[in-house]
Each structure stands twice: as C-alpha cells, then as structure tokens.
Amino acid sequence: MTEFIPPGSRFHPLPSPFPMKRGGHLHGARIAFETWGTLAADAGNAVLIVTGLSPDAHAASNPANPAPGWWEPMLGPGKPIDTDRWYVICVNSLGSCKGSTGPASLNPATGQRYGLSFPELSIEDIANAAAEVVRSLGITRLACLIGNSMGGMTALALLLLHPGIARSHINISGSAQALPFSIAIRSLQREAIRLDPAWNGGDYDEAHYPESGMRMARKLGVITYRSALEWDGRFGRVRLDSEDPGHNDDDPFGLEFQVESYLEGHARRFVRHFDPNCYLYLGRSMDWFDLAEYADGDVLAGLAKIQVPRALAIGANTDILFPVQQQQQIADGLRAGGAQAQFIGMESPQGHDAFLVDYDRFGPAVRGFLDTLPAA
Amino acid sequence: MTEFIPPGSRFHPLPSPFPMKRGGHLHGARIAFETWGTLAADAGNAVLIVTGLSPDAHAASNPANPAPGWWEPMLGPGKPIDTDRWYVICVNSLGSCKGSTGPASLNPATGQRYGLSFPELSIEDIANAAAEVVRSLGITRLACLIGNSMGGMTALALLLLHPGIARSHINISGSAQALPFSIAIRSLQREAIRLDPAWNGGDYDEAHYPESGMRMARKLGVITYRSALEWDGRFGRVRLDSEDPGHNDDDPFGLEFQVESYLEGHARRFVRHFDPNCYLYLGRSMDWFDLAEYADGDVLAGLAKIQVPRALAIGANTDILFPVQQQQQIADGLRAGGAQAQFIGMESPQGHDAFLVDYDRFGPAVRGFLDTLPAA
Structure with missing residues (x-):
C-alpha cells in the first residue's frame, strides 16, 4: 500500500541487518525524521520526540516543509519546546507508513510490499531505531527525550535499553504497560x-x-x-x-x-x-509493551531500572485509554530508580488527545520543565 | 429473523392499531411478560420492571420457567425485590425479539418479517406498551416502577406520559437523555x-x-x-x-x-x-430519548414534570455509558417536581453493568427503598 511521506523528510538508513526483538531482521530499512533548530557544538542541546501511533515526523513547520505540523503550537522559536535553544528531532516510528520502513514498504529481497511478511514489531524495535537516528546525528546524550501516547512507551523502552541516552525525560499521556481496556x-x-x-x-x-x-x-x-x-x-x-x-x-x-x-x-x-x-502492527506492538517483563513481572521495578536524572510525567485526568494513574506510576517508578521525577495530572476535559489540543495546560508544563533543565 | 421467546412467557395483545410516537401504527402487536408473587386484592403491591436493551422478561425463575433469570439474585421470596410482599411484573420491550412485537416479528399484513418496514421505534412507544400490560392486569397504580439502563429511560417516559401510574420509582443506571459519548x-x-x-x-x-x-x-x-x-x-x-x-x-x-x-x-x-x-431499532430509540423535548430543551424541567411521590436513582461511579451524573440529575429533577428523591452513586468497579453483578451494593439499596415504602 501507499506510504505517506511528508515533503522535506530526511532519512537515516538503519544498520543492515537490523535485528528485531521478537525475531527476524530488516534489511535496508530506514527511519524518516525531521529537525528544528541548531545542534550545539557539544551536541548538548538535543531533544528527541517520539510519537503516538499515527503521526509522521513533521511535528512542526520548518524550512524544508513550511506546512503546519501535528504539534505546531508546541515546537518553534519561543514556543514551549523552544527551537532557539533546543535542537529538536522527531522520528517517524519504525513500522509506520510515513517514510520509515514498515509493512507498507517494499521488501528489497522481493520487490514486493512486506504486508504480513514484515517481522513482528515491538515498541523496543521502534525505540532502537530511534536511537540509531540520534547517534547518527553525533548525539551521545539527549538533553530531553519526549514521548507522547505510544511514544511514551517508546521513550521508556529507549531509556531502559540505552542507558545514559538522555539526561531528562517528559512522558506525556504514556504508559509503562498496556492494560486490558486499551x-x-x-x-x-x-x-x-x-x-x-x-x-x-x-x-x-x-x-x-x-x-x-x-x-x-x-x-x-x-x-x-x-x-x-x-x-x-x-x-x-x-x-x-x-x-x-x-x-x-x-x-x-x-x-x-x-x-x-x-x-x-x-x-x-x-x-x-x-x-x-x-495500523495492525503498531497497535499490536502497544499491546505487547510491558516494562514488567524486565523485572520479574513488577512494573514499578522495571521503571526503576531506568537511569534518567530528571523526569516529568503528565496526562489528562479524563484519559480513558492511558489513564492518568499510568503517568503517576511512571513518575513513581522513575523516582524509585533515582530520578527527580514529577507527576502532573491535568484537569483537562480532552482525554487522551489533550496534549494535541489543550496547549494552555500542556504548553506551560513542558516549557516549565525544559526551561529549568540545567545545562549539560 | 428468529425470535427468542423464553418458555412460560405470557403475552398481552396491544390495542390494534397501536400508535407509534414518530408515526405509523402496529396491528396485532403483543408484549411478552412474566410475573412473580401474588397481586393483592387492592392491586396495591404491584412492581413493574422495565429492562435494558437485550434482556427478555425472564428476570428470575418462576413456576412457569424454573431457569435462572437475568436478575435472579434480586427477585424472589426474601430477596431485595421480595416476591412474598410484591407482585412483580417484567415486560420484554416493544421492538425487542424476546416475545414482544418487533422488527423480527411477522407483519400480519404481509406474512413476512417486518425488518426495516417496522415503524420507527421510540422509548415512549416501549413505555406506552408496558403501561398497557400494567392496566390489563387490573393495576391502576404501581407500588414501584423499576427501570435499569435503557429501562431507566423507559420508566421516566412511562411516568411522564402516564401521570399517577406509580407511587414510587427506582431508576438504576438510567438517563433522562442520551449524551454524545453513548x-x-x-x-x-x-x-x-x-x-x-x-x-x-x-x-x-x-x-x-x-x-x-x-x-x-x-x-x-x-x-x-x-x-x-x-x-x-x-x-x-x-x-x-x-x-x-x-x-x-x-x-x-x-x-x-x-x-x-x-x-x-x-x-x-x-x-x-x-x-x-x-438491535438497530432499540439502540436508535435510546439515541432519540430526551426528556428535555417536553420542556423547551431543559432536561431538569422535563424531569420535574414527572409526578411521583418517592424516587431513588442509583448507579456506579465507574459507568462510562450512563455516567453517574445522569442518575444524580434524575434525582435532582424528580425532586424539583416534588418527589422525595434520593441519589446514591455506588463505589462499584463494575461500570454500567454493576446492577447485574454487584449485588452486594445494589441489593441493599433496592431492598432498603422498597422496605420503607409506605403502604398504598
């Protein structure tokens, strides 16, 4: 099927073969990404955004693509994620159809679309692919890793599997494990x-x-x-x-x-x-995600294995898909692992999608956290 | 399609033609019902149960059908709805397929199933048909009218359209108007x-x-x-x-x-x-239901037009389909109309269906209300 690649996308080739958590490898795979701002000489001002299920890497307008992005009010000069200060990267998830390799891509071995021959996709694979992009840009330690919704899962996997990759983390409407309602x-x-x-x-x-x-x-x-x-x-x-x-x-x-x-x-x-x-692959990867697998079934202990100095977990108290208790749990678990971690449950009526619309609440929370980040 | 009629069902023929709120008439229609207990000589001990979307009239076992009913723990000798004291009637909704006339029934005019030729069904039609059953049994005033879920809507319509038909009312996980999530x-x-x-x-x-x-x-x-x-x-x-x-x-x-x-x-x-x-017809009838239509768009004023001396509105605070605020609203509106009305929001984890499973909470609430009902 068709892929939907925003104009101005950049691409990073993944190592080939690229191993997948549940078995199999990808050959000749790539990740689509976009960037905003300027990377500091010491590469200490990099912020990575990992997304929910459906967004592409075009989080906001930039010179390569002036169309508004899916998080336009959050990202840009003077905005909560201030691109005058931060060098921001957003990646399209592995397994998606917005420029990164996924089931809709051509399998180079056959010249046909992968379809269901694509290997089983896990959140950990999405995280590992995002880490490759970060490293390819000469960044060894992110100033902040931001994940929304499914991206909140991806971010936790990235932090756990790549210790030291970020000195801070914002988890927005995310979850450390999929629960039965979702x-x-x-x-x-x-x-x-x-x-x-x-x-x-x-x-x-x-x-x-x-x-x-x-x-x-x-x-x-x-x-x-x-x-x-x-x-x-x-x-x-x-x-x-x-x-x-x-x-x-x-x-x-x-x-x-x-x-x-x-x-x-x-x-x-x-x-x-x-x-x-x-859609099938990405949804199933969320169902499978469970940090408790890394700690004998104890999700808090799984979170506590993550080493990140500072963290903010936020969500909307009307979220029925990733209920706010899950963001509270993320803050509690990261704190148990040694993070200076804060939880904010927003009184937002807009449910799981509040971070995409309720900028009056989510903007100041993100800005406040980033503004007070110590220099690297 | 097939109708699913519990053994031992009784049937009441509706007046023919039976007018429908949104237009058209039914000819030769009937309502399936069951009863428990003995009607007092003054017919003052009658309790009517109107149901949710899918149940039949077999709320509990009885001599005509000893199989357990869908509300078995609530209804019987010594149970919260004590059939040693009360004469209980449960009707299958008009438009259903459990013995009452509905889209799955044969249209006597054609000999074919109605299907989509069945007239548009509203909650008010279901209520009017239930009122016919009550009157056919020689009952002019119910001791209590109990409605669950969709039946909570039916009960409110019945009370509004048939003033004086009940001296008390229990509304369980019901609603005075359908809201957009549902x-x-x-x-x-x-x-x-x-x-x-x-x-x-x-x-x-x-x-x-x-x-x-x-x-x-x-x-x-x-x-x-x-x-x-x-x-x-x-x-x-x-x-x-x-x-x-x-x-x-x-x-x-x-x-x-x-x-x-x-x-x-x-x-x-x-x-x-x-x-x-x-299923299509009954679901749509709920979407259409709105007591505000009877009071220039003001749902509380619509509720206040109902004349019932005593009322209890209860629900579960985890109900996402008919949220507990809607039962609070029912109590408030009935109170504004002069009822002695109480609201109980149960701390039940079982959501909308709590009244079908959480008998430890719903049983005592219903029993307490009925036990303290004054004699007719």
Missing part, C-alpha cells in the same frame, strides 16, 4: 480491519482497500481519544442539518447527530491516509 | 452491523446472517458496559493458554490476552441470540 479497544480495531473482506489477509491495493474496516477502527479510536465530558459540552444533542456532510434523510440509520458527523469526518480524513497493515 | 458508541455499533454485507439492508436469514457485524457491535457494547478498573484487576495482562477457546497460534493477529477471549465469549453467546434489526 488492549480490548485495539484488539477490536484490528478485528474490524481483519473482518473487512477487502483486507484479504493483508494483501490489498488502492482499488480493493479495507475502507470500512479502517473506518470502524478509526471511529473507535477517536471515541477513546477524547472524553464524554468534552463531547457533552461540544456536541450535546445537536442534530445535523441537511447540508452537513454525511447527512442523508433517506437512510433510516444514517447520521443524525453532530457527534456522528464528527466521527465520520475523522474517519474520512484517516482511512486512506494510513496503511491498514501498519 | 450516542457515538451506539452509532458505531449500528454501523458495524450495517457494514456487514450479510445485513443486506435488513433482509437476512439464518444462512446469510450479519454475524461479524453483530460480533463487533456486541464486543463494543461489552467494552462500555464494564470498567477499565475492573478489568485491570480481573484480567491484567494475562495471556491465553493454548487450550483457551479462540486461541490460535497460526493467526498472527489472533486472540492472545484473556481480555480478548472474554470479549469473544460474550460475542459468541450473543450474536445468534439477538436479532440484528431489533
């Missing part, structure tokens, strides 16, 4: 895609595409990314009027309420812009 | 069914049945019926072993975690035991 949601998303006959065991093309499976999966995701509280105020029981997209008076079970149209709009924007097999 | 969930459930090619515009049979759509819909429902908190303790990250049903080592995206097997088990038990069109 596993259930992702399992159902995968089932929706796999039930679509057009998925065809992972062998589809633009003409025969699992569109309805992806539609269901995305809508289910969006339902869990926000909060009931926000929607009560935002949509209430307001009906669509006849001009709204998706409204159809002739369909007795068609869209009627604004909230349904909102989901429909999200689905239409996503379904053809993210590869279904990549 | 609308979004039900909309997605309907979409899953409608996207299944075997749904075929509502024209299916046992051989060509929208099984995967129903599977998705049911799993999505079950996810919202419980709570993340409960599942953390119940399933954690426990894997299936190879003997577990649904486990398949050869399927790279197959079931792996206990929580996935739990959802799969629920889906298998449901998919062929509830009619897909009935």
Whole structure:
C-alpha cells in the first residue's frame, strides 16, 4: 500500500541487518525524521520526540516543509519546546507508513510490499531505531527525550535499553504497560480491519482497500481519544442539518447527530491516509509493551531500572485509554530508580488527545520543565 | 429473523392499531411478560420492571420457567425485590425479539418479517406498551416502577406520559437523555452491523446472517458496559493458554490476552441470540430519548414534570455509558417536581453493568427503598 511521506523528510538508513526483538531482521530499512533548530557544538542541546501511533515526523513547520505540523503550537522559536535553544528531532516510528520502513514498504529481497511478511514489531524495535537516528546525528546524550501516547512507551523502552541516552525525560499521556481496556479497544480495531473482506489477509491495493474496516477502527479510536465530558459540552444533542456532510434523510440509520458527523469526518480524513497493515502492527506492538517483563513481572521495578536524572510525567485526568494513574506510576517508578521525577495530572476535559489540543495546560508544563533543565 | 421467546412467557395483545410516537401504527402487536408473587386484592403491591436493551422478561425463575433469570439474585421470596410482599411484573420491550412485537416479528399484513418496514421505534412507544400490560392486569397504580439502563429511560417516559401510574420509582443506571459519548458508541455499533454485507439492508436469514457485524457491535457494547478498573484487576495482562477457546497460534493477529477471549465469549453467546434489526431499532430509540423535548430543551424541567411521590436513582461511579451524573440529575429533577428523591452513586468497579453483578451494593439499596415504602 501507499506510504505517506511528508515533503522535506530526511532519512537515516538503519544498520543492515537490523535485528528485531521478537525475531527476524530488516534489511535496508530506514527511519524518516525531521529537525528544528541548531545542534550545539557539544551536541548538548538535543531533544528527541517520539510519537503516538499515527503521526509522521513533521511535528512542526520548518524550512524544508513550511506546512503546519501535528504539534505546531508546541515546537518553534519561543514556543514551549523552544527551537532557539533546543535542537529538536522527531522520528517517524519504525513500522509506520510515513517514510520509515514498515509493512507498507517494499521488501528489497522481493520487490514486493512486506504486508504480513514484515517481522513482528515491538515498541523496543521502534525505540532502537530511534536511537540509531540520534547517534547518527553525533548525539551521545539527549538533553530531553519526549514521548507522547505510544511514544511514551517508546521513550521508556529507549531509556531502559540505552542507558545514559538522555539526561531528562517528559512522558506525556504514556504508559509503562498496556492494560486490558486499551488492549480490548485495539484488539477490536484490528478485528474490524481483519473482518473487512477487502483486507484479504493483508494483501490489498488502492482499488480493493479495507475502507470500512479502517473506518470502524478509526471511529473507535477517536471515541477513546477524547472524553464524554468534552463531547457533552461540544456536541450535546445537536442534530445535523441537511447540508452537513454525511447527512442523508433517506437512510433510516444514517447520521443524525453532530457527534456522528464528527466521527465520520475523522474517519474520512484517516482511512486512506494510513496503511491498514501498519495500523495492525503498531497497535499490536502497544499491546505487547510491558516494562514488567524486565523485572520479574513488577512494573514499578522495571521503571526503576531506568537511569534518567530528571523526569516529568503528565496526562489528562479524563484519559480513558492511558489513564492518568499510568503517568503517576511512571513518575513513581522513575523516582524509585533515582530520578527527580514529577507527576502532573491535568484537569483537562480532552482525554487522551489533550496534549494535541489543550496547549494552555500542556504548553506551560513542558516549557516549565525544559526551561529549568540545567545545562549539560 | 428468529425470535427468542423464553418458555412460560405470557403475552398481552396491544390495542390494534397501536400508535407509534414518530408515526405509523402496529396491528396485532403483543408484549411478552412474566410475573412473580401474588397481586393483592387492592392491586396495591404491584412492581413493574422495565429492562435494558437485550434482556427478555425472564428476570428470575418462576413456576412457569424454573431457569435462572437475568436478575435472579434480586427477585424472589426474601430477596431485595421480595416476591412474598410484591407482585412483580417484567415486560420484554416493544421492538425487542424476546416475545414482544418487533422488527423480527411477522407483519400480519404481509406474512413476512417486518425488518426495516417496522415503524420507527421510540422509548415512549416501549413505555406506552408496558403501561398497557400494567392496566390489563387490573393495576391502576404501581407500588414501584423499576427501570435499569435503557429501562431507566423507559420508566421516566412511562411516568411522564402516564401521570399517577406509580407511587414510587427506582431508576438504576438510567438517563433522562442520551449524551454524545453513548450516542457515538451506539452509532458505531449500528454501523458495524450495517457494514456487514450479510445485513443486506435488513433482509437476512439464518444462512446469510450479519454475524461479524453483530460480533463487533456486541464486543463494543461489552467494552462500555464494564470498567477499565475492573478489568485491570480481573484480567491484567494475562495471556491465553493454548487450550483457551479462540486461541490460535497460526493467526498472527489472533486472540492472545484473556481480555480478548472474554470479549469473544460474550460475542459468541450473543450474536445468534439477538436479532440484528431489533438491535438497530432499540439502540436508535435510546439515541432519540430526551426528556428535555417536553420542556423547551431543559432536561431538569422535563424531569420535574414527572409526578411521583418517592424516587431513588442509583448507579456506579465507574459507568462510562450512563455516567453517574445522569442518575444524580434524575434525582435532582424528580425532586424539583416534588418527589422525595434520593441519589446514591455506588463505589462499584463494575461500570454500567454493576446492577447485574454487584449485588452486594445494589441489593441493599433496592431492598432498603422498597422496605420503607409506605403502604398504598
């Protein structure tokens, strides 16, 4: 299937072969990334951002691509992640379809898309690939490693597997292990895609595409990314009027309420812009993630194995997917490992996605942490 | 499609034609119901139970059907709803497929199943049909009207449209209006069914049945019926072993975690035991329900139009589908209408379905209310 590569992307070739945690290797794989700001002579001002499930590396506008990025208000000169001070790198996850190698990429051994022949993907693989990019830029120690959502998992894996790679860490709406509610949601998303006959065991093309499976999966995701509280105020029981997209008076079970149209709009924007097999692989990698595996089943002990001097774990107390208790746990575990670690549970109505919209709360928290970071 | 009628069901023929709120009439329709206990000579000891989306009228075992019912621990001699004192009626909702007339029933005018030719169903229709059963039994005033979940909506409609029909009311995990999170969930459930090619515009049979759509819909429902908190303790990250049903080592995206097997088990038990069109109709009736329509858009004022002397509204504070604020609102609104109304938000981990499992909390609350009801 199609990959969706932002213009101006840079690419780093991974070592070939690149070993995967659960077995197998990738050959000729690459990671797409973008950068902002200027790396200091001592390489001491580097900040790495690892992302959630779907974003590309284009976190914000830059000279190579002036289009707004997915975290535009957070990243730039004078912004909370101030690119006048920091050299910022954002990587597209291994296994994604936004320029990094994943199931939608061509397998150089066959000239065909990997599809389900892509090796099993784990969060640790995504972390190891990101570490390669960091090192390729001449950075041995990041000033800060920032991870959002799935990226919060990736960041923890990166810190654990690459000791000393960062002198601080911001974990946003992340988790040290997948819990059953979120596993259930992702399992159902995968089932929706796999039930679509057009998925065809992972062998589809633009003409025969699992569109309805992806539609269901995305809508289910969006339902869990926000909060009931926000929607009560935002949509209430307001009906669509006849001009709204998706409204159809002739369909007795068609869209009627604004909230349904909102989901429909999200689905239409996503379904053809993210590869279904990549969605399956990335979702499963989250289900598998569990720092407790590194400490005889004790997740706090797993977190305590991470060596990072300073850390901030933040989230929204309306998050139903990665509940705020998981960010509290990250702060507690890192503190047990010796970090100066702070937890902030935001009174934000916007649920798991709050870090993408509630900049009034998340901006100052990130800025405050970075501004008070001691020099390297 | 098949109807699923418990043995020992009784039936009450509705007036024919029976008018529907949103237009059209039913001819020759009926309501299935069951009873427990003995009606007092003055008919003053009658309790009516109106149900959630999927239950039949067999709330508990009785001489006509000794099989355990869906609310067995709540209903019987000496139980919280004590059938030594109360004459209890439970009705299967109009529009359901458990003996009452609905989309899965034969249309007497054509000899064919109604399917999508069934008139639009509203909660008010379900309430009016239940009121007919009450009157047919010689009861003019119920001692108590109890509604769970969707039945909480039905009960409020019944009280509003039939003033004086009850001298008390217990609303359990109910709601005076559908809010956007629950609308979004039900909309997605309907979409899953409608996207299944075997749904075929509502024209299916046992051989060509929208099984995967129903599977998705049911799993999505079950996810919202419980709570993340409960599942953390119940399933954690426990894997299936190879003997577990649904486990398949050869399927790279197959079931792996206990929580996935739990959802799969629920889906298998449901998919062929509830009619897909009935599911669509009943779900939509909940989306449409809004007591604010009776009071210029003010839901509290709509509730305050209800005349009932005593009321109890209860729910679980982990309910994400009908959040406990909605039961608080019911108590507040009924109190504004003159009721002596109490709200109890239970510290129950079991979410929306708590009333079906957490009998240690819900049993005493219901018993306490009924035990202190003054004689008629």
